[in-house]
Amino acid sequence: QVQLVESGGGLVQPGGSLRLSCATSGFTLDYYAIGWFRQAPGKEREGVSCISSSDGSTYYADSVKGRFTISRDNAKNTVYLQMNSLKPEDTAVYYCATSWRPYCGSTWFLKYEYRYWGQGTQVTVSS
DSSP: OOEEEEEOOEEEOTTOOEEEEEEEESSOGGGSOEEEEEEOTTSOOEEEEEEOSSSOOEEEOTTTTTTEEEEEEGGGTEEEEEEOSOOGGGOEEEEEEEESSSSOOTTTTSGGGEEEEOOOEEEEEOO
């Protein structure tokens, strides 16, 4: 049974940092790209970042580039999202998801590129 479990969310002040984890099980993480998405209240779910398994290449939304870093530890079956210099507009529920493919591709930010999803973890950036 495929499972993705996000953790590490919480309340943080603007300018602060959080590290999200996505623990996976039920499949071989080495074979698939993993994406992070987020959804703020009243908004569509949007792609934040993606990391390929084939070559480790990474992709970021313009809104988080330079502040967020995605990484993976296949031995631990876990993918991380390090979030620095957080802003109130980063407030959302963050989800990780497994791609259908080992690479992110040019449409990595689209939901249909992903097969399995976690339940999400809340990130709130507020003073």
